[in-house]
Amino acid sequence: MNQGNADHALSFITDCINKSLTADMPEASPAELHERRSQMNKAQLMDACLHSFQGEVTGEVIHKIVLQIFEIDLDNASLLTEAEKEALAAAQDTQTEIGTKASSFSSMLPRHVLDSQLAAHGKLRTGPEIRIMLNQLFGVNLDAISSLEKARISLFSKGQWIVQQDHDLFVVYTGEGDVDVKVYPTAYFLEKTGMAGLPEDLQQALNSLGYHIDEETNGFYYADAEGQAVPDAFKGQTMGAIMATIRSSCSHL
8 A cells, every 4th residue: 555545544544433433522622532542442443433434344444444543454364274164155155246266265365355254244334243253264353452552562463563562571473374472572671671581470371371482582482283273262371471470570661
């Protein structure tokens, strides 16, 4: 997306969010609307945008909203193995204008896969409904990502940085297909603490989950023995262990 298109998309999304906010704040000034937006997390911004959106919610629209609000390009996402058969069946049943065929399905852009899913499931419109669909299809959990905004944890997944801030303390790095995970300290953490790796309590917590020392990153590494994608529950346990360490011993950093 070139800069002109990106600016237009951002303006369009901001306008949609403002329309939702003015329903509750009819007398709000532009500055007050800006302040309210800054207090909302990304999932809330997505919900507000979709709430006031007047057109048809298509794969293109969802792609644009997720790209602008979450800075995640869904076209880089891959269908989960379990979701691929269902998505293919939906595409064949609906025979969308994309002209989907089994032979060409694997080369479809994710935004076009979304079109076939929307047609099959009655044109989902709300933020929660769409986020559930994205997680089921691509393993992109936008609710979990939204909750990480101020957690000081960088997240790399689906071949791109999902969350990354200058003062983050730890990195969760998932490989292709989410079959392996690395947890390691950021350069900021190492600089501020003078430590050479993860805190002891976090090392113990990760070890109990099945992680092993990864000397290359001064962190810990986990890979599924059968080459399957790491389930959401395991990711949640990993994030929970990291956040517990941040609360208990890193809040001063």
